[in-house]
Amino acid sequence: MSKRTFRVWRGDAEGGRFVEYNVEVGPGMVILDALHRIQAEQSPDLAVRWNCKAGKCGSCSMEVNGKPRLSCMTRISDYEPEQIITVQPLKTFPIIRDLVTDVSWNFEQNKRIPPFRPKAPGPDGKLRMWQEDVDRIQEFRKCIECFLCQDVCHVLRDHEKKQNFVGPRFIMRIASLEMHPLDTVDRIPQTLREFGSGWCNITRCCTEVCPEHINITDNAIIPTKERVVDRFYDPVAMLTRKIRGEDPARAREEGKVP
Amino acid sequence: MVDVREIKTVEHDVLIIGAGGAGLRAAIECSNAGLDTAVLTKSLLGKAHTVMAEGGMAAAMGNVDPRDNWKVHFRDTMRGGKFLNQWRMAELHAKQAPDRVRELEEWGAVFDRTPDGLINQRNFGGHRFPRLAHVGDRTGLELIRTLQDHAVHKGRLQVYMECKALRLLKDGDRMAGCVAVWRETGRFLIVRAKAVIMATGGGGRAWRVTSNSWEYSGDGLTMAYDAGAELMDVEFTQFHPTGMVWPPSVRGTLVTEGVRGEGGILKNNKGERFMFRYIPERFAPETADTEEEAARWLAGDKNARRPPELLTRDVVARAIKAEVEAGRGSPHGGAFLDIASQRTAEDIKRKLPSMYHQFKELAELDITKEPMEVGPTLHYFMGGIRVDPDTQASTTVPGLFACGEAAAGLHGANRLGGNSLSDLIVFGRLAGLGAADYIKGVSELPALDEDQVRDAIRWATSFLNRESGENPYVIHEDLQELMQTKVGIIRNATELSQALEGIAELRKRAENAKAHAASQYNPGWHEAMDLHSLLTTAEAVARAALTREESRGAHTREDFEGEREEWGKVNIVLRKLDDGSMEVRKLERDEPPEELAKIAFATIEDLEAGRV
Numbered sequence: 001m002s003k004r005t006f007r008v009w010r011g012d013a014e015g016g017r018f019v020e021y022n023v024e025v026g027p028g029m030v031i032l033d034a035l036h037r038i039q040a041e042q043s044p045d046l047a048v049r050w051n052c053k054a055g056k057c058g059s060c061s062m063e064v065n066g067k068p069r070l071s072c073m074t075r076i077s078d079y080e081p082e083q084i085i086t087v088q089p090l091k092t093f094p095i096i097r098d099l100v101t102d103v104s105w106n107f108e109q110n111k112r113i114p115p116f117r118p119k120a121p122g123p124d125g126k127l128r129m130w131q132e133d134v135d136r137i138q139e140f141r142k143c144i145e146c147f148l149c150q151d152v153c154h155v156l157r158d159h160e161k162k163q164n165f166v167g168p169r170f171i172m173r174i175a176s177l178e179m180h181p182l183d184t185v186d187r188i189p190q191t192l193r194e195f196g197s198g199w200c201n202i203t204r205c206c207t208e209v210c211p212e213h214i215n216i217t218d219n220a221i222i223p224t225k226e227r228v229v230d231r232f233y234d235p236v237a238m239l240t241r242k243i244r245g246e247d248p249a250r251a252r253e254e255g256k257v258p
Numbered sequence: 259m260v261d262v263r264e265i266k267t268v269e270h271d272v273l274i275i276g277a278g279g280a281g282l283r284a285a286i287e288c289s290n291a292g293l294d295t296a297v298l299t300k301s302l303l304g305k306a307h308t309v310m311a312e313g314g315m316a317a318a319m320g321n322v323d324p325r326d327n328w329k330v331h332f333r334d335t336m337r338g339g340k341f342l343n344q345w346r347m348a349e350l351h352a353k354q355a356p357d358r359v360r361e362l363e364e365w366g367a368v369f370d371r372t373p374d375g376l377i378n379q380r381n382f383g384g385h386r387f388p389r390l391a392h393v394g395d396r397t398g399l400e401l402i403r404t405l406q407d408h409a410v411h412k413g414r415l416q417v418y419m420e421c422k423a424l425r426l427l428k429d430g431d432r433m434a435g436c437v438a439v440w441r442e443t444g445r446f447l448i449v450r451a452k453a454v455i456m457a458t459g460g461g462g463r464a465w466r467v468t469s470n471s472w473e474y475s476g477d478g479l480t481m482a483y484d485a486g487a488e489l490m491d492v493e494f495t496q497f498h499p500t501g502m503v504w505p506p507s508v509r510g511t512l513v514t515e516g517v518r519g520e521g522g523i524l525k526n527n528k529g530e531r532f533m534f535r536y537i538p539e540r541f542a543p544e545t546a547d548t549e550e551e552a553a554r555w556l557a558g559d560k561n562a563r564r565p566p567e568l569l570t571r572d573v574v575a576r577a578i579k580a581e582v583e584a585g586r587g588s589p590h591g592g593a594f595l596d597i598a599s600q601r602t603a604e605d606i607k608r609k610l611p612s613m614y615h616q617f618k619e620l621a622e623l624d625i626t627k628e629p630m631e632v633g634p635t636l637h638y639f640m641g642g643i644r645v646d647p648d649t650q651a652s653t654t655v656p657g658l659f660a661c662g663e664a665a666a667g668l669h670g671a672n673r674l675g676g677n678s679l680s681d682l683i684v685f686g687r688l689a690g691l692g693a694a695d696y697i698k699g700v701s702e703l704p705a706l707d708e709d710q711v712r713d714a715i716r717w718a719t720s721f722l723n724r725e726s727g728e729n730p731y732v733i734h735e736d737l738q739e740l741m742q743t744k745v746g747i748i749r750n751a752t753e754l755s756q757a758l759e760g761i762a763e764l765r766k767r768a769e770n771a772k773a774h775a776a777s778q779y780n781p782g783w784h785e786a787m788d789l790h791s792l793l794t795t796a797e798a799v800a801r802a803a804l805t806r807e808e809s810r811g812a813h814t815r816e817d818f819e820g821e822r823e824e825w826g827k828v829n830i831v832l833r834k835l836d837d838g839s840m841e842v843r844k845l846e847r848d849e850p851p852e853e854l855a856k857i858a859f860a861t862i863e864d865l866e867a868g869r870v
Contacts, residue, residue, distance in 0.1 A: 026505075026507065027505045027506065027507075028504070028506060028507045028508060028620065028621065029505070030507060030620070033507045039781060039782065040731035040732070040735070041731075044729060044731060044773065044775075044781070044782030044785070045773070045774050045775035045776075045780045045781065045782045045783070046781070047778075047779040047781060049302075050472065051301055051306075051307075051309075051471045051472060051473060052305075052307070052309065052310050053471065053508075053511070054310060054508075054511045054512070054616065055612075055615070055616065055619070055620075056309050056396070056398075056399065056612070057301075057304075057305040057309045057310070057471070058305065059301065059302060059305050073619055073620070075619070075620070096442050096778075096779050097442075097778055097779040102442075103302070104419070107302075107303060107410075110410060111410050111411070115366070115407060115408065115411045116366035116407070116408075118363075118364050118366075126376060127360075127363055127364070128374070128375030128376065129368070129371055130371060130375050131370065131371040134368050134371065137368055138368055138370075138393065138394070141368055141393070141399075141400060141403065142396065142399075143403075144309070145304055145403075177366070180366065180368070183366075213615075
C-alpha cells in the first residue's frame with residue numbers, strides 16, 4: 001500500500017474547483033476504486049456514476065489527466081508513482097454534479113434513428129444470416145454506450161454542433177443498421193441531411209478512446225460516408241438523375257437503385 | 259410537514275420498476291397491449307445488470323444438436339434446481355424460450371451463427387445439449403441493447419432514468435404506484451398506476467465478494483415485502499464458481515461459464531484436474547469420468563459424456579472451496595481455470611473477447627497463454643417475490659407483479675447458467691400480459707394515500723436532516739463482511755444465528771446513519787437509504803437458510819448434510835407480520851402434473867428415444 005494524490009473536480013453547473021485527496025492505493029486498483037475510497041472515508045457525497053465496475057456498462061466515463069476514460073478500467077499503476085492524478089467530468093456534456101454529467105442528449109439522438117425492420121423469413125420460416133456477413137456489425141454492437149467517443153469528437157466538444165451532428169456513436173449505430181443483412185430501411189438520405197455525417201472530418205479521435213477497441217472511423221464512419229457520397233455526390237449518377245428528374249431517396253424506395 | 263400536492267405526480271396505467279432485460283421486455287408487452295407504460299430505472303437506460311451477463315440465453319431451438327427439445331431443457335432445469343422449482347414455470351420457460359429468442363432476432367439482435375446461417379448455440383453447465391444462443395461473451399449487452407432500441411420506438415412508453423423507487427403505494431390491499439426520487443435533483447416523484455411490475459433483480463451487494471453491480475441492493479424484494487408480498491426460496495443464493503480472485507480490487511468480478519463451455523478446465527496447485535473427484539451420483543451417468551472422454555466430447559464426439567467442469571454451479575463452487583481449504587488452491591486462494599491449453603489463441607479471442615480484455619487490462623494476464631485464477635462469487639438470487647406461474651402476479655398483493663431475478667420459482671435450489679437471460683424474456687413478457695389482463699378489471703386509478711407518501715419522504719429525508727450519525731458506507735462494509743463470513747457457501751446454525759444477531763445490530767446503526775451535504779446526486783444519501791433494503795434482504799436469506807435443515811443446490815449446511823426427502827416437499831416462504839417481524843413458514847409443494855413428473859424423472863435414454 002502507498003499513498004497517492006488525486007485532484008478531483010467538485011462542483012455543479014454553477015462552478016467548482018479541484019479538491020486534493022490522499023488515498024491509500026493497493027495492487028491492481030483502478031481510478032474508480034480510489035473514488036470509492038474517497039466516498040467511504042472522506043467525502044460520502046462525492047458524485048460518481050458507475051454500475052458494473054467491469055467495463056461492461058459504460059457508466060463511469062470521465063476524464064483522467066485530460067483523457068476520456070472508463071474509470072473502472074483505468075489502473076492507477078499506469079501513471080508514474082509521483083504523478084498527481086487529475087479526475088474531472090466529461091467536457092462535452094453539461095455538469096450535474098462533481099464527476100457526473102447530463103448525457104441524456106445521447107439518448108435523444110438514438111430515438112431519432114429509424115429502427116430495424118427485418119425482411120420476411122425464408123420459405124422455411126427461418127431468418128438466415130452468415131457469420132462472415134455479421135462480423136462487421138457485431139463489432140459495432142460491442143459498443144457499451146460510454147459516450148467517450150462523443151466526448152472527444154471535435155464537432156461536439158469544441159464546436160458544439162450538437163444540433164448538426166449526432167456524433168460517432170450514432171453514425172456507428174446507423175452503420176450497424178445499414179449493414180445489417182436483414183434490414184430493409186434506407187437511412188442514407190437522413191444520415192446526410194439530419195444526422196450530419198458530413199461534419200465528421202475523420203480525425204480518428206473517437207477510435208482512439210474507444211474502450212471496446214472498435215474501429216469506429218475505418219469500419220463504421222468511413223463506409224457510411226461512402227454510402228452517402230455514392231448516393232448524392234457521384235457525378236455520373238447526379239447527372240443521370242438530373243436529366244431524368246429523379247430524387248435519389250425516392251428512387252431507392254422504388255427499387256431503382258440497388 | 260410535507261405538502262403532497264406540491265410533489266410532482268405522474269399517472270400511468272402500469273409502472274415497471276427496473277429496466278434490465280425483464281423490465282424492458284415487460285414494458286414492450288405492456289406497450290403492445292396499448293397501456294400507458296412507465297419504466298423507472300435508478301441508472302441510465304441500458305446500464306442495468308443484464309449487460310454483465312456473458313455466456314448466453316438458453317433455448318431449446320435445436321440449431322446445433324437437433325436432439326434438443328423443450329422436454330430435455332425442462333428436465334435439465336428441474337434437475338439443476340434439485341426439483342424445488344415451480345413445475346409450471348419450468349415448463350413455460352422451456353416451451354417459450356425459443357420463440358422469445360427468435361423474436362429478439364426480429365428486433366435486430368445479431369447472434370453468432372451456425373454454418374447454415376441460424377442462431378448458434380453453445381454448451382453450458384447442466385445443459386445436456388449446446389443450447390445457449392450467444393454473442394461471443396457479451397450476450398447480455400446484445401439483449402439489453404436490442405430491447406432498449408426496440409422499446410424507445412414504442413408508443414406510450416416513458417422511461418424515467420436515474421429515478422429510484424423508494425416505496426410502493428397501496429390503496430387498501432391493492433397496488434397504487436410508488437414514491438420515487440430523482441438522483442439528479444433529489445426531488446421526489448409520485449407515480450400513480452393501476453399495476454406495478456417489479457423487475458429489480460437481486461441483492462448480491464450484501465456480500466463482500468460478488469459479481470453484482472451497486473444496483474443489486476435488494477430494494478425490489480424489500481419494497482414488495484414491505485408492501486405485503488411473500489418472498490420464497492431466498493435461502494438459495496448462487497455462488498458462481500468462477501469470479502476473479504486477483505488483484506483484490508476486482509475480487510468477485512465474473513469470469514463467464516462460457517470459458518468452461520468452450521473447453522476450459524479447472525486445476526489445483528498440484529496440476530490435478532480435480533473436478534473428476536466431485537461428480538455427484540445423480541449426474542454420474544451423464545458425466546465423463548476420464549480426461550480422455552472429456553477431450554473427445556470437446557472434439558465433438560456425440561457419444562462422449564460432458565466434462566465435469568460443466569457440472570452445475572453449486573457443485574463446481576463447492577469443489578473449488580474444498581480444494582482451497584485442503585491447501586491445494588492457487589496463490590491467491592482460488593483454482594486455476596485454463597483455456598490456453600485447450601483452444602488456440604485466435605479461438606479464445608474470438609469466442610471470449612471480453613474475458614481476454616478483462617484479464618489483460620485488470621490483471622495483466624494473457625488468458626491465451628496462462629491460466630486464470632478463479633474462485634466463488636455471490637452471483638444470483640434464485641429466490642424472490644412469490645408469484646403465480648402463468649401471470650407473474652404476486653400471491654398476496656393485487657396489482658403487484660414480478661419477473662426476472664426479482665421473482666422466485668423457475669430455478670428452484672440452483673439456477674443453470676443461461677437460464678437467466680431466457681427467464682427475463684419469457685417471464686418479462688408474461689408479467690406484461692398478466693398486468694394488462696389485471697388492468698382490464700381496474701376502471702379507475704387507485705386512490706393516493708397522502709400519509710403513505712409523507713411517511714416515505716419523512717423517512718428518506720431523515721438521513722439528510724439529522725444533526726449527526728454514522729457513515730453509511732461503514733455500515734454497508736460491516737454487513738458485507740458479516741454475510742461473507744456467516745452466510746457463505748457452507749453454512750451452519752451457529753453462524754446463521756450470529757448473522758441474524760449481527761443484522762439486528764446493524765439495523766439499529768442504519769436507522770441512525772447520516773448523509774452529508776444536499777440531496778442532489780448524493781451517493782452517500784442513496785447508500786444510507788439502501789441499507790434498509792440490504793438488511794431486509796440479508797435477514798430474509800439468513801432466516802430462510804437457518805430454517806432449511808438440509809443441503810440442496812446452492813444451500814449447503816455442514817450441520818445437515820445431503821438432501822432430505824421431507825425438505826424436498828416444501829418451499830420456504832417469508833412474509834412481514836403486522837408487528838414488523840419476519841414470518842417464516844414451510845409451504846407444502848403441489849404434486850407435479852403426471853406428464854411433467856415423467857419427463858423430469860425419465861432417464862436421458864428414454865427421453866431421447868421418445869419413450870416419454
